[in-house]
Amino acid sequence: MIFRRRRWTLLSLAFAFALAASALRGEQRDDPPSIPEAPSEEPASMPPETVSPDAPAPSASTTDSTAPKPSGREQPDQGGADPGDPNPCRPPRSFKEAWLDKVRRGVFYTVCGSAAWFDNFFGDEHEYDPRQVYGRLSAGMLYDAEGEWNERSKFDANVPLPNLSKRTSAFLGRDNPEQFISDSSQDLATPEAFRETSDERSWLAGFGYNPPGRRGSKMSYRLGMKVSSHPYAFAQARYRYNHYTDHDTAFRFNETIFYRTNDDQFGATTYLGYDWIPRRANLARISAQGTVSEDTDGLKWKSYATFYHDLELSSGKPRGVAYQLLANGETAEDVPLREYGFLTIYREQLFRQWFFAEVSLGYSWVRESLDEQREGGVTVGFVFEILFGDYYDRR
Secondary structure (H helix, E strand, O other), X not given: OHHHHHHHHHHHHHHHHHXXXXXXXXXXXXXXXXXXXXXXXXXXXXXXXXXXXXXXXXXXXXXXOOOOXXXXXXXXXXXXXXXXXXXXXXXXXXXXXXXXXXXXXXXXXXXXXXXXXXXXXXXXXXXXXXHHOEEEEEEEEEEOOOOOEEEEEEEEEEEEOOOOOOOEEEEXXXXXXXXXXXXXXXXXXXXXXXXXXXXXXXXXXXXXXXXXXXXXXXXXXXXXXXXXXXXXXXXXXXEEEEEEEEOOEEEEEEEEEEXXXXXXXXXXXXXXXXXXXXXXOEEEEEEEEEEEEOOOOOOEEEEEEEEEEEOHHHHOOOEEXXXXXXXXXXXXXOOXXXXXXXXXXXXXXXXXXXXXXXXXXXXXXXXXXXXXXXXXEEEEEEEEEEEEEHHHHOO
16 A cells, blocks of 8 residues: 555656656747637636536537637647548647647547547447547646655546437546445535545546536536445436626526445535625635535535635736635544634646646644644645647647
């Protein structure tokens, strides 16, 4: 176990520094890229929400007025193959690619090619569209309160399966299985999540289905499996409702019902949120969520107060910072308030419109039982993230 943890730590550290070095070499060799316009629905400079594994990408035919302007650097086009190439997922090569571009192209080709191959089992009536494939790959390190470095890596990919169903997609990711299945990581990362090691994350894969919905509300379903050590299956039914009172406020309600075969138990997670935009560059969010299941006596709860500030308007470069107050616990425990603290995250776009660097600093006070004293601890982390797929190229 210790050897595996150290191996993941060294690999993640090497990969993170290699990403940064490669991007820097590519930036020094070519002309600097033009700064893309910030997308209206989610500023790229702000800490983005986790990619929903079953959410379909926007239609490729949709015209996006916020699409970034072409830069002097020749970028690999992930939206189509070379003429005469039978594989629709193979993007054209560029002689000016840095190692970072090759990594992104290779990840996209592997994910898209595997999805297209799997989709062929259900027929060939619909041509596979690689522009609907998208995902994230991140690698970084965390220095925790115990004075140890731990790797922070994550992978999410969403792929359509048009020959199975136009509303069906497949997902693949590496995440904390408990939080992923219970849908209890819907807000900014917390110091509790920062302390996770590679042994607490697993590979998850499955299918998602999105039936037609109304404006502001949406149902979705997922059926998947934890495919790492001690595999088991799980199912989810998720409902999302957003109510916009005016142009600068919104109420959010999410309900997720889940089932796990490893303990043969059901559970449910409820999320409530209130968003307020006092100014164009700012967003304030108050949110709370609670999870109940058959293996817990009480309610596992989390509460957040988050303030986002977009620095792009003042600096001209996609970047942003978020400040968060947090608390969590469980009502049936001897210590119902397990943890409280704060978190600061700075996020900036580097070298490419799809490459981001993130630095985080948090401090929290934790108490697990009545026999312990509440102690404080600091966490410092950094992450490099690659967004792949035409979905992000068009934003």
